[in-house]
Every structure is written in C-alpha cells, then in structure tokens.
Amino acid sequence: MKKKSKELIKLERNRFSVFYEDLGMCMNCGSSYEMTKHEIFEGKNRQNSMIYGFVLPLCSNCHRELQEDIEFNDKWKRKAQE
Numbered sequence: 001m002k003k004k005s006k007e008l009i010k011l012e013r014n015r016f017s018v019f020y021e022d023l024g025m026c027m028n029c030g031s032s033y034e035m036t037k038h039e040i041f042e043g044k045n046r047q048n049s050m051i052y053g054f055v056l057p058l059c060s061n062c063h064r065e066l067q068e069d070i071e072f073n074d075k076w077k078r079k080a081q082e
Helices: 006-013 043-052 060-066 070-081
Strands: 035-039 055-059
Touching: 006 043, 035 043, 035 060, 055 060
Parallel strands: none
Antiparallel strands: 035 055
16 A cells, blocks of 8 residues: 655645635534544545545544535535636
8 A cells, every 4th residue: 555645644634615614513414423534526636635625524424425426516516627
C-alpha cells in the first residue's frame, strides 16, 4: 500500500467545509458520535475537495449509508460546482 505524503496528511488534518461551520455534528442526523468528514469528490479529485472545502460532516452510520447514494452525491457535486 502506498504511503501518504506529508502534504496529503496536512490536507486531511486541516479539512474544512464551505457548506457547514460545525464539522463536529452530523449534517444528516445531528449526532456527534464517531464523526467522519466526507469529501464530495472522490478518487483523483479527493484532494481538490479538501483544498476547496467540499467536505461534509457525517457520523459513521450516515457516512456508510450515504457514501454510495447516487442522488445524495450528485446533489452535493452540483452545489460544489456552482
């Protein structure tokens, strides 16, 4: 497995969101338990999500449910492109 670069580690540590101020509370259910930060664009564009703040706060349960939801992802990709 490829080792993460120092730049990528710094990007992941300093993630922010242009959509939500509080990254400590799930945007879907309001929980603050086991929080994750969901990047709107995945794959090669994941770093662009972190650079431009296209990150959504989700608890681990909601992240698991919504990560593969095509409608949810398309909605947020369109908002980020605006």
